[in-house]
Amino acid sequence: MIEIKEATKVYSNGTVGLNKINTTINQGDFVVIVGRSGAGKSTLLRAINRLHDITDGEIVINGKSLTKANGKQLREMRRDIGMIFQNFNLIKRNTVLKNVLSGRVAYHSTMRTLLGLWPKADVDLAHDALNRVGIPDKAYVRADELSGGQQQRVSIARALAQEAKIILADEPVASLDPLTTRQVMDDLRRINQELGITMIVNLHFIDIAREYATRIIGLRDGELVFDGPVEDATDEMFTQIYEREIKKDELLGV
Amino acid sequence: MNENTIKKPSKVKSTLTTLLLFLLIWGSAYKTDSTFEELFTGIPEIISLLREMIPPDWAYFSYITPEVLITIQMALLGATFGAILAIPLSLLASSNIFVSPWIYQTARFILNFLRTIPDLLLAAIFVAIFGLGLIPGVLALTIFSLGIIAKLMYEFIETIDPGPLEAMTAVGANKIQWIAFGVIPQIAAQFAAYFLYTFEINIRAAAILGLVGAGGIGLYLDETLNFLEYQKTTSIILYTLVVIMVIDYITKKIREKLL
Ligand SMILES: Nc1ncnc2c1ncn2[C@@H]1O[C@H](COP(=O)(O)OP(=O)(O)OP(=O)(O)O)[C@@H](O)[C@H]1O
Numbered sequence: 001m002i003e004i005k006e007a008t009k010v011y012s013n014g015t016v017g018l019n020k021i022n023t024t025i026n027q028g029d030f031v032v033i034v035g036r037s038g039a040g041k042s043t044l045l046r047a048i049n050r051l052h053d054i055t056d057g058e059i060v061i062n063g064k065s066l067t068k069a070n071g072k073q074l075r076e077m078r079r080d081i082g083m084i085f086q087n088f089n090l091i092k093r094n095t096v097l098k099n100v101l102s103g104r105v106a107y108h109s110t111m112r113t114l115l116g117l118w119p120k121a122d123v124d125l126a127h128d129a130l131n132r133v134g135i136p137d138k139a140y141v142r143a144d145e146l147s148g149g150q151q152q153r154v155s156i157a158r159a160l161a162q163e164a165k166i167i168l169a170d171e172p173v174a175s176l177d178p179l180t181t182r183q184v185m186d187d188l189r190r191i192n193q194e195l196g197i198t199m200i201v202n203l204h205f206i207d208i209a210r211e212y213a214t215r216i217i218g219l220r221d222g223e224l225v226f227d228g229p230v231e232d233a234t235d236e237m238f239t240q241i242y243e244r245e246i247k248k249d250e251l252l253g254v
Numbered sequence: 255m256n257e258n259t260i261k262k263p264s265k266v267k268s269t270l271t272t273l274l275l276f277l278l279i280w281g282s283a284y285k286t287d288s289t290f291e292e293l294f295t296g297i298p299e300i301i302s303l304l305r306e307m308i309p310p311d312w313a314y315f316s317y318i319t320p321e322v323l324i325t326i327q328m329a330l331l332g333a334t335f336g337a338i339l340a341i342p343l344s345l346l347a348s349s350n351i352f353v354s355p356w357i358y359q360t361a362r363f364i365l366n367f368l369r370t371i372p373d374l375l376l377a378a379i380f381v382a383i384f385g386l387g388l389i390p391g392v393l394a395l396t397i398f399s400l401g402i403i404a405k406l407m408y409e410f411i412e413t414i415d416p417g418p419l420e421a422m423t424a425v426g427a428n429k430i431q432w433i434a435f436g437v438i439p440q441i442a443a444q445f446a447a448y449f450l451y452t453f454e455i456n457i458r459a460a461a462i463l464g465l466v467g468a469g470g471i472g473l474y475l476d477e478t479l480n481f482l483e484y485q486k487t488t489s490i491i492l493y494t495l496v497v498i499m500v501i502d503y504i505t506k507k508i509r510e511k512l513l
């Protein structure tokens with residue numbers, strides 16, 4: 001369970017990224033965060049694993065304060081939270097397997113990980129994760145030799161190998177074509193349903209958001225303007241979140 | 255687009271630069287009392303020296319081969335030790351690795367300081383400390399290489415993709431793991447290329463370190479010049495030139511493969 005209490009983020013240049021956000025996300029939710037560009041979607045997502053700090057308020061994950069965690073505590077909390085990025089953020093020159101295994105570094109001593117002495121259980125876990133995203137045969141290929149969609153799956157596999165309980169995904173399909181978009185979203189849904197991993201995904205395609213989310217969070221100018229089950233997110237709601245009619249490019253349409 | 259909105263680059267700057275350059279040349283010639291007249295009257299002397307230099311002493315080539323090999327070894331050792339020391343120093347000097355200005359500014363200060371000392375001076379200092387021989391030469395080249403590699407490396411490190419670093423932060427990596435998994439794979443090839451490049455430069459530097467008694471072929475250069483054995487000097491110069499060209503060629507080929 002993720003409790004976000006009065007979370008506020010003011011950037012050093014004075015921009016208000018988040019303004020007193022309050023919400024609770026339950027284990028197993030598939031949350032999609034929507035809002036127009038600059039609404040604060042990335043800001044919120046990055047606050048949940050503290051890639052950056054909020055300036056006010058508190059975030060509590062499974063009873064532990066993320067905001068107050070330091071050093072080792074913070075790293076242990078992050079270990080339980082996978083992250084998927086628009087640009088995949090893989091180590092391009094490394095093999096797929098090595099990329100997936102990098103999700104396990106926080107489980108072992110520094111020395112062991114530096115020497116690459118991964119326990120067999122970890123290697124099995126990594127292969128398993130690749131299997132789950134449908135690319136078991138790519139384990140020994142260099143990451144940059146894969147297509148965008150395949151690279152995104154490697155990064156999902158990394159989060160799986162991490163044995164994350166929560167996965168944050170910031171525009172995971174924004175650089176993919178419509179067909180691959182569906183495949184990647186299907187992967188995320190399957191993982192959510194089969195493993196009960198909480199998904200928090202930023203998306204700018206409204207139809208995709210509606211199709212995959214169980215819950216929608218709408219942001220506008222850093223404020224939470226909608227928070228509810230997907231059934232309640234009507235066309236009028238979206239118009240309100242976006243402060244205008246929904247445009248064509250906000251629909252994937254496939 | 256409206257053509258009037260694109261300004262022609264002003265010519266003032268280049269004119270001023272040329273003028274300044276002339277002034278500098280004239281000024282330094284004046285200060286050092288060198289004149290064109292002197293250059294002309296010196297020509298016969300230069301020609302007679304060149305005459306004495308040819309042909310090279312062919313027998314001398316095999317005689318100096320061991321010393322040439324030692325020179326290459328010095329260059330290689332200096333580049334290797336320098337490269338090893340450059341790893342921590344260049345990481346410390348990169349503002350995207352250590353965000354605290356205290357750390358990276360201090361590292362950069364040390365780096366810049368090392369780079370201001372000319373290699374011959376370094377060699378002379380180490381000769382004074384350790385006596386004549388290879389050790390001062392290798393040490394001087396180590397510092398020299400460290401300065402070059404660390405500077406090139408930290409400038410490169412600051413341009414790496416921050417994405418994988420964020421990904422490593424997100425999985426809960428500690429700082430060392432973060433560097434090992436996020437940074438090192440992105441810089442390893444460039445590091446190897448800079449190492450080879452420095453080895454290349456080191457050969458040139460190593461060839462003259464002997465002038466101050468820091469080992470290598472430079473010692474023989476000094477000797478033959480002192481004894482007016484100019485044909486042997488020619489042999490040394492030719493030999494060094496060939497070695498440099500061969501090594502340049504090889505390292506260039508390897509570097510092309512690396513990147
Ligand atoms: N590092 C930063 N420094 C200052 N302001 C920032 C920074 N990052 C984001 N902002 C500002 O904070 C606000 C929210 O940005 P954020 O990136 O969270 O938006 P977003 O909803 O993810 O938008 P997009 O759909 O374009 O990704 C914007 O006004 C943005 O300009």
Ligand SMILES: [Mg+2]
Nearest residue numbers: 041042043170
């Ligand atoms: Mg964003």
